[in-house]
Amino acid sequence: MTRRNLGLAFLIGALVTIPALALLNLASALLGVTFGPFALFNALTRSLPGPLITFGIDAMIDTFRFLGIDVADTAKLAEQAMAMLLSFVLGALSGPILLLILRRRQGPDARLVGTAFGTAVGLIAGALVANFGREQVSVFLEAGWALLAGAAWGAVLGSALSRLGPAEGVALEAQEDTAEVEVLSRRQFLITLGAASAGITVIGAAGLAAVLSDEEGAETASTATGEEFGLPNADDPVQPAPGTRPEYTPIEDHYKVFIGLEPSRVDGDSWVLPVDGLVDNPLQLTLEDLRTRYTQVDQYVTLSCISGRIPTTLISTTRWSGVPLAEVLAEAQLQEEARYLHIRSADGFYETLDLELLEEDPRIMLCHSWDGRPLPQDNGFPLRIWIPDRFGMKQPKWITEIEVSDSYVEGYWVERGWDEVARTRTRSVIDTVAVEAAREVDGQRVVPIGGIAFAGARGISSVQVRVDGGDWQEAMLRTPLSEATWVIWRLDWPFEAGEHTFEVRCFEADGTPQITEQTPPRPSGATGVHSLSQQVG
Ligand SMILES: Nc1nc2c(c(=O)[nH]1)N[C@H]1C(S)=C(S)[C@@H](COP(=O)(O)O)O[C@H]1N2
Ligand SMILES: [Mo]
Numbered sequence: 001m002t003r004r005n006l007g008l009a010f011l012i013g014a015l016v017t018i019p020a021l022a023l024l025n026l027a028s029a030l031l032g033v034t035f036g037p038f039a040l041f042n043a044l045t046r047s048l049p050g051p052l053i054t055f056g057i058d059a060m061i062d063t064f065r066f067l068g069i070d071v072a073d074t075a076k077l078a079e080q081a082m083a084m085l086l087s088f089v090l091g092a093l094s095g096p097i098l099l100l101i102l103r104r105r106q107g108p109d110a111r112l113v114g115t116a117f118g119t120a121v122g123l124i125a126g127a128l129v130a131n132f133g134r135e136q137v138s139v140f141l142e143a144g145w146a147l148l149a150g151a152a153w154g155a156v157l158g159s160a161l162s163r164l165g166p167a168e169g170v171a172l173e174a175q176e177d178t179a180e181v182e183v184l185s186r187r188q189f190l191i192t193l194g195a196a197s198a199g200i201t202v203i204g205a206a207g208l209a210a211v212l213s214d215e216e217g218a219e220t221a222s223t224a225t226g227e228e229f230g231l232p233n234a235d236d237p238v239q240p241a242p243g244t245r246p247e248y249t250p251i252e253d254h255y256k257v258f259i260g261l262e263p264s265r266v267d268g269d270s271w272v273l274p275v276d277g278l279v280d281n282p283l284q285l286t287l288e289d290l291r292t293r294y295t296q297v298d299q300y301v302t303l304s305c306i307s308g309r310i311p312t313t314l315i316s317t318t319r320w321s322g323v324p325l326a327e328v329l330a331e332a333q334l335q336e337e338a339r340y341l342h343i344r345s346a347d348g349f350y351e352t353l354d355l356e357l358l359e360e361d362p363r364i365m366l367c368h369s370w371d372g373r374p375l376p377q378d379n380g381f382p383l384r385i386w387i388p389d390r391f392g393m394k395q396p397k398w399i400t401e402i403e404v405s406d407s408y409v410e411g412y413w414v415e416r417g418w419d420e421v422a423r424t425r426t427r428s429v430i431d432t433v434a435v436e437a438a439r440e441v442d443g444q445r446v447v448p449i450g451g452i453a454f455a456g457a458r459g460i461s462s463v464q465v466r467v468d469g470g471d472w473q474e475a476m477l478r479t480p481l482s483e484a485t486w487v488i489w490r491l492d493w494p495f496e497a498g499e500h501t502f503e504v505r506c507f508e509a510d511g512t513p514q515i516t517e518q519t520p521p522r523p524s525g526a527t528g529v530h531s532l533s534q535q536v537g
Contacts, residue, residue, distance in 0.1 A: 005164050006096040011190070012160045013095025015197040017088055020153045022204025029211040033145045034133030036125045038261040041083035042132040045259070046348060050416035054522070072255065072313045080261050091153075094121070098154075099161050106162050114158015115151050122150020135346060136265050163189050229319075229372060231481060232300075238478040241450025241490045243432030247481065248300075249316040251371045256378050257305050257314065257392060259412065263378040264347040264398045271382050277342070277404035280333035287382050290368050294323035297365060299386065300481035302454055306391035306413075306422055306525045310518075311429040315454065317485050320386050322367035326358055329404075337406040343385065346398040351411035353387065353394075363388050363457075363484075366399075388484055389456035391422040391525060418523050424456030425525035426514040428463055428489070428506035433534045438495055445495035447536060449475075449502060454486040459509030463489040466503050475504075497537025503529050 021037065028035040045053055060078060064071045098117050102110050126143035133142055163186060231248055240247065256263065268287050275283040298321045305314035334355075341353040358364050365386040368375060375381040380397025387395050393413040414420050431451035438447045453460045460480075464472035475491040489506075506514050518528035 006099065008164055008190070009095035009099040009161055010092050011095070012164070012193065013098075013157065014088070014092035015190075015193050016153065016157045016160060017091025017094070019197050019200035019204060020091065020149070021084060021087060022201045022208070024149060026204045026207045026211070027145065027149075028134075029208055029215075031141070031145070032134065032136040032265075033142055034129040034136075035262075036129060036146060036149075037083045037087035038080070039125070039128040039132045040087060041079065042260055042348075043128050044086075046132065054417045058522075070313075076261070083261055094157060095161065098157055099164065102158065102161055107159070110162030111155050111159040114161070115155040117158065118150045118152065118154015119147060120150075121154065122147040125150055132348070134262070134265060136267075160189075160193060233479040233481060236479045238476045238488070238490055240478065240488050241432050241448035242434045242437040244450040244488060244490075245431050245452065247317065247478070247486075247488050249318055251318060251373075251376060254316040254318060254370075254376070254379060255303075255305065255314045257307075258347060258378075258397070259349055260347045264345070265377055266346050266382055266398055266400075268374070268382045271400075273383060273399065273402065275328060275332045275402045275404070278335040278338045278406060279329075279404050280335060281331065283328070283332050285328070287368060290323055290366065290383065294327050296321060297324060297363075299363065299365065300485045301386055301388075302485040303392050303395070304424060304454065306393050306418060307521045308526065309521060310427060310526045310528045311530050312427075312526070314392075315452075315486070317481065318370050319372065319481075320365060320367045321369040321372070322365040322383075322386070324362060325364045325366050325385070326362050328366060329358070332404070334404055338404045340405050340408055342401075342403040342405050342409060343396045343399055344401040344403070345396045346400050349396055349398075349412050350409075351394055351396050352409055353385070354408075357387070361388055389424050389458065391419075391424055393418060394422045419525070422525070424454070424458075425527055426453075426455040426458070426460075426506060426508055426512070427527070427530075428453035428504045428514060429530050430465070430502055430504050430532045433493075433500075433502060433532065433536065435534070435536050441492060446492040447495050448490060449493050450488065450490040451504060451530075452486040453477075453489055453504075453506040453514075455506070455508045455514075457484045458512075459483055460487040460506055461509045461511060462507040463487070464505055464507075465491045465493070467493065467500050469501070469503075472505070495536065499533065499535050501531060501533045503531045505529055 024037070025035055027033055060075065061071050064074055064078070094117070098114060101117065102113055105113055123146075126146035129142045129146055130139050258264070271287060273283075273285040273290070275285065298319060300317065301320045302315060302317040304312065308314035339355055341355065342350065343353060344350045353364075363386075367384050367386050368382060370376065370379060375384060380399070383399045384397040385395050385399065394411065410420070429451045430449060432449065434448045434450070438445055440446075449465060453463045460477065463475040463477060465475055466472045473491060473493075475489040478488040478490070480487045505516055508514075515527035516529045520526060
């Protein structure tokens with residue numbers, strides 16, 4: 001076995017694995033089966049130690065920021081690319097490994113050994129997709145597909161590798177011209193394999209693109225808007241400065257964060273929510289139960305992610321509808337020792353809710369609708385929880401179980417180094433210095449400056465802006481959609497041409513100032529003054 005042969009085996013492994021990945025990806029879009037590389041990556045990120053994962057994510061985010069790439073848009077794509085790369089490398093490495101196993105086995109023999117090797121890989125893949133997969137189709141289909149795909153990949157790999165065997169053997173013994181012929185045919189074989197590999201990959205990718213663009217069309221067709229039910233502050237005289245983000249986030253623009261490589265998909269028809277553990281009356285609730293058997297409540301909510309920087313795009317506002325958690329728990333009849341809820345999700349996410357918090361805040365809601373429609377799939381369909389004044393990380397989406405318990409367990413992100421309480425941090429952001437909207441007010445040119453301020457459910461009493469380190473000036477506040485949403489602020493700034501630095505700070509309803517010291521997102525959420533430099537005039 002020469003080193004050269006091992007290198008060629010790696011190349012053959014790569015050439016066979018690339019189209020296999022393309023076909024797997026297409027199959028997952030068509031059949032709903034899990035894309036194996038994602039399951040493998042999920043399995044790794046779930047089981048590796050928290051600090052290592054945190055380090056990896058930090059390194060990735062730092063790299064993006066260094067390269068000037070938008071983190072929110074790219075992070076998930078990068079993780080998906082890493083998952084593919086990992087599987088690709090493992091697949092290519094299978095070439096030399098299988099070659100060592102094959103030794104000099106030829107033709108049908110090699111294909112058989114390859115099939116056995118691929119089936120073994122398929123078995124591992126089956127276990128991975130069953131445990132870390134989409135859970136969209138039956139485990140039998142998942143595992144069956146993994147086995148079949150693995151076996152087919154192994155068979156092709158095995159017979160391709162068997163072409164490497166004789167070249168070496170023949171070259172040793174035969175006349176030079178015979179060796180020449182073998183080498184040539186090997187080269188020809190590699191070229192053919194490369195062309196087939198490229199062709200199948202292109203077909204797979206094109207098919208995937210077609211399927212995905214179809215789905216996109218279907219999704220945008222069903223979007224709703226908050227205007228339908230009339231926003232409660234529509235008459236407020238304080239109008240957002242032009243360029244301020246929408247006060248009510250269009251539902252498809254709501255930010256999305258999830259631990260997996262793709263958002264979970266839960267079948268609402270077969271979904272039932274067990275409320276069990278330390279209860280006298282265990283419940284099994286359907287979506288219909290939740291929509292009809294309990295008091296229905298609505299609440300305008302701003303949700304934000306603890307990992308956002310100053311400023312952040314991981315914050316959005318919409319109307320949440322659902323049922324009071326307390327009402328459901330009252331029906332379940334908590335036992336004496338009940339202290340915590342362990343909430344578990346379809347994607348393997350989990351959090352713990354201290355029942356004391358529910359005593360303090362009866363607004364905590366099991367939410368089934370956003371913007372007057374069932375929750376979007378990406379945002380937790382069929383059920384998620386709303387906990388006022390907490391960052392998103394404490395609020396599971398895609399809930400599959402609520403277990404009442406007397407013991408505390410750390411939630412998913414708490415285990416990975418983030419704040420146990422994760423109370424929303426007060427922050428303010430400048431969205432716009434609307435130079436193009438400059439106008440005359442009482443003989444003075446003014447530029448509208450505007451943005452948002454958010455203090456969880458604690459309310460905002462004041463927002464102040466200063467220019468070039470001058471005096472803090474009081475901004476106007478628009479009446480918020482609710483006491484649990486951000487506040488839109490606006491300052492009409494007497495215009496001075498030149499390059500200026502704008503800063504914003506805010507105060508909670510009780511006068512508590514936002515923290516102005518710069519701190520990073522981890523562990524408790526970023527703090528600091530948002531500052532922006534801009535040419536005006
Ligand atoms: N099941 C589940 N729930 C989850 C998460 C998750 O990954 N899985 N992420 C949490 C985090 S960190 C945030 S910020 C919010 C984001 O909700 P959104 O995607 O609807 O904006 O969901 C929270 N709930
Ligand atoms: Mo988050």
